[in-house]
Amino acid sequence: xxxxxxxxxxxxxxxxxxxxxxxxxxxxxxxxxxxxxxxxxxxxxxxxxxxxxxxxxxxxxxxxxxxxxxxxxxxxxxxxxxxxxxxxxxxxxxxxxxxxxxxxxxxxxxxxxxxxxxxxxxxxxxxxxxxxxxxxxxxxxxxxxxxxxxxxxxxxxxxxxxxxxxxxxxxxxxxxxxxxxxxxxxxxxxxxxxxxxxxxxxxxxxxxxxxxxxxxxxxxxxxxxxxxxxxxxxxxxxxxxxxxxxxxxxxxxxxxxxxxxxxxxxxxxxxxxxxxxxxxxxxxxxxxxxxxxxxxxxxxxxxxxxxxxxxxxxxxxxxxxxxxxxxxxxxx
Ligand SMILES: NC(=O)C1=CN([C@@H]2O[C@H](COP(=O)(O)OP(=O)(O)OC[C@H]3O[C@@H](n4cnc5c(N)ncnc54)[C@H](OP(=O)(O)O)[C@@H]3O)[C@@H](O)[C@H]2O)C=CC1
Ligand SMILES: CCCCCCCCCCCCCCCC(=O)[C@@H](N)CO
Numbered sequence: 001x002x003x004x005x006x007x008x009x010x011x012x013x014x015x016x017x018x019x020x021x022x023x024x025x026x027x028x029x030x031x032x033x034x035x036x037x038x039x040x041x042x043x044x045x046x047x048x049x050x051x052x053x054x055x056x057x058x059x060x061x062x063x064x065x066x067x068x069x070x071x072x073x074x075x076x077x078x079x080x081x082x083x084x085x086x087x088x089x090x091x092x093x094x095x096x097x098x099x100x101x102x103x104x105x106x107x108x109x110x111x112x113x114x115x116x117x118x119x120x121x122x123x124x125x126x127x128x129x130x131x132x133x134x135x136x137x138x139x140x141x142x143x144x145x146x147x148x149x150x151x152x153x154x155x156x157x158x159x160x161x162x163x164x165x166x167x168x169x170x171x172x173x174x175x176x177x178x179x180x181x182x183x184x185x186x187x188x189x190x191x192x193x194x195x196x197x198x199x200x201x202x203x204x205x206x207x208x209x210x211x212x213x214x215x216x217x218x219x220x221x222x223x224x225x226x227x228x229x230x231x232x233x234x235x236x237x238x239x240x241x242x243x244x245x246x247x248x249x250x251x252x253x254x255x256x257x258x259x260x261x262x263x264x265x266x267x268x269x270x271x272x273x274x275x276x277x278x279x280x281x282x283x284x285x286x287x288x289x290x291x292x293x294x295x296x297x298x299x300x301x302x303x304x305x306x307x308x309x310x311x312x313x314x315x316x317x318x319x320x321x322x323x324x325x326x327x328x329x330x331x332x
Pocket of ligand 2: 124125172173174175216217218219223224227239241242273274277300301303304307
C-alpha cells in the first residue's frame with residue numbers, strides 16, 4: 001500500500017516535470033530590447049543597467065539628479081557590445097506627479113521603442129525608532145519606494161499588454177520579507193511591493209507579462225553608505241546576521257531572474273531560506289521551486305525562530321545597556 005502511494009507520488013512528480021516547460025515562461029531576449037531602469041544612476045540600479053547593456057539592451061535611466069545621470073551614462077557606454085546601442089537619460093522624480101512620469105516614459109518609448117523590461121529600483125531608506133521618525137518620513141518613503149513603482153509600471157503596462165510581452169521588476173528588500181527593529185518606515189513600503197506584484201502578476205500573466213520581486217540583503221551602494229550613518233545600534237547588530245553583498249552580484253541575479261520570468265529573486269543562503277519561508281500564496285515559475293517550498297518550509301521556520309530569538313535578545317540587551325548608561329549619566 002505504502003509502496004503504491006510512493007509510486008504515485010513519484011509518477012506525479014515526473015509528470016509535473018514533463019509539463020513544466022509548458023508552464024515556465026520563455027526567456028526574454030535582451031539584445032536590442034528596451035530596458036528602463038528607475039534609480040539607474042546609482043548603486044543596484046546602475047549595476048542592473050550595466051548588466052543589461054552588456055547583454056545588448058538599449059537603456060533608459062531614470063533618476064532626479066542630472067549630472068549623476070550623465071556621469072552614469074558615460075560609465076555604462078564603456079560596456080557597449082555594438083555601435084547601435086543607446087543610453088537615454090531622463091531626469092524626473094518618480095514619486096511626485098503621475099502625469100509627468102507617464103509623459104517622460106511615452107517620450108522614451110518614442111525614442112527607443114516600446115519598453116520590454118521595466119526595473120523599479122528608485123528607492124531610499126531611513127532607519128530609526130518608530131517614535132523618533134518624523135511622520136513625513138513614512139509619507140516620503142511610501143511615495144518613493146511604493147508609489148514611484150506604481151506610477152512607472154502603470155505607464156508601461158498598457159503597451160506591454162498590447163504587445164503581449166514584457167517584464168516588470170520590483171526591487172523590494174529582505175526588509176520586505178520580515179520586519180526588523182529600526183525599519184518601521186521602510187519595511188512597509190517594501191512589503192507593499194510584494195502585494196502589488198502578486199495582484200499584478202495574476203492580471204498580466206495571460207498577456208505573457210512576467211513580474212519579478214527582488215529581495216536584496218544589505219548591499220554596498222552609496223544609498224547603503226548613507227543609511228548606516230543613522231542606523232540604530234540594534235539594527236546594525238541584527239543586520240550582521242547577513243553579510244553585505246556587492247551591487248554587481250545582486251544586479252546579475254536580478255537580471256537573470258527577470259529574463260527567466262521568475263517571480264522570486266533572492267541572493268545567498270539566507271535569502272533562499274527567507275524566500276521559501278515567505279512564499280505564502282505567491283506564484284511559482286517552476287515545479288522544482290514549488291516542491292522546495294513544500295519540503296523546506298517547516299524546517300526553515302524552526303531555523304527562523306532561532307534567528308528571531310537572537311534578534312529579541314539583541315534588542316533587550318541594548319535596552320538594558322541604554323538604561324544603565326542613562327542612570328549613570330544622571331548620577332554624575
Ligand atoms: N543597498 C541596500 O542595502 C539595499 C537596497 N535595496 C533597494 O534597492 C534600491 C536601490 O538602492 P541603492 O542602490 O542602495 O540606492 P542608491 O541610493 O545608491 O540609489 C538610488 C537611486 O534611486 C534614485 N532615486 C531616489 N529617489 C528617487 C526619486 N524620487 N525619483 C527618481 N529617482 C530616485 C537615485 O537618484 P537621484 O537621487 O538622483 O534621484 C539613485 O539613482 C532601493 O529601492 C533600495 O530600497 C534593497 C535592499 C538592500
Ligand atoms: C530562516 C532564515 C532567517 C534569515 C534571517 C535573515 C536576517 C535578515 C537581516 C536583514 C537585514 C535587513 C536588510 C535590509 C536591506 C535594505 O533594504 C537596506 N539596507 C536598504 O538600504
